[in-house]
Amino acid sequence: MDDLNKWRLVLGGNESDGTGYSLSGTELQMDKTLEALYDSEKKGGLGASSPNVSRWLGDIRTFFPASVVQIMQRDALQRLNITQMLFEKEMLENVEPDVHLVATLLTLKHAIPDKTRDTARQVVKRVVDELLKKLTQPTLQAITGSLHRSIRNRRPRHNEINWHATILKNLQHYQPEYKTIIPETRIGYGRRTTSLKDVVLCLDQSGSMGSSVVYSGIFGSVMASIPAIKTRMVVFDTAVADLTEELKDPVDLLFGVQLGGGTDIQAALSYCQQIITRPADTVLVLITDLFEGGADDKMRKRATELTAAGVQVIVLLALNDDGAPAYDHGNAQFLSNLGIPVFACTPDKFPDLMAAALSKQDINNWAAREDFILKK
DSSP states (O other): OOHHHHHHHHHOSSGGGSOOOOOOHHHHHHHHHHHHHHTHHHHOTTTTOHHHHHHHHHHHHHHSOHHHHHHHHHHHHHHSOOGGGGTOHHHHHHSOOOHHHHHHHHHTGGGSOHHHHHHHHHHHHHHHHHHHHHHHHHHHHHHHHHHHHHTEESSOOGGGBOHHHHHHHTGGGEETTTTEEOOSSOOEEOOOSSOSEEEEEEEEOBGGGHHHHHHHHHHHHHHHTOTTEEEEEEEESSSEEEOGGGTTOHHHHHHTOOTTBOOOHHHHHHHHHHHOSOGGGEEEEEESOOOOSSOHHHHHHHHHHHHHTTOEEEEEEEESSSOSOOOOHHHHHHHHHTTOOEEEEOGGGHHHHHHHHHTTOOHHHHHHHTTOOOOO
């Protein structure tokens, strides 16, 4: 496709498009799918007809790559409010699954008809499986590597010796006549009979946090599989729910979330205070835009108490790829003044963030090195 064709498709073909170019064949069909969505007010759009929507879903999958299809589906849901896309089995089978679609499904899950519920669950499972495949190994590598380094000791038993690290440490003691290294210093990994660190993911499930909820559920499930970490998952709106038992199945966990409620951050932090038994060895990741529906002073008091007790508190304004979110600047400033890092994090950096937190690095410095803008 040459540049003139592309501009014609972008501009929409009205008298003012300036190209004077007529489309034909496949390009004309592509133009009609774009027109149905982006010129809907002038052209009548997709209408309320399920066959029209189903046909349109099939067309965009035919003419555009998956990344573009996901954007067009998202635009259709937002611009045209085509919720029937999610209420018909045939349509759900034709959609291109992505994180945003999953967030929409979770928001509307109670309205989805029984006949479509299994299909909706399969759509969620497809996205979850793809994310697990993509994110599990980096998360395990970053976190377990950090934990191994944190428990390195100089007096290991024989079966605890880290031979690679020991050899590197003692290269200067190589004995040519014996063709061997004398390990004057032994480095090993200590025995881990219990979890070394506790992690609490405290997740705002208000409607604005949709894609962050999906990613948090995935990461929570992966971290729950690491024996050296005790991971808890707490979600909240105006009520608080502990979904820790669901971490073994991220699909069940996500369907246990109720997106779209209000926000009571202080109640969530109060619950977290009750379940934290080892403050000095606990990382609390609060994922919220900090718009408190309750009393700001109570929320700030809870955060102050947690920090004073030795809990490493981190506030993520978002955990997604969507860019800078709207957030409460006053609460962000207060928490930042307490020394609590406050920033938005992308999913690809979350494993490294947790590794840094578990090894008690300065997260403000880490975020600055990674070019995350600290919110104040």
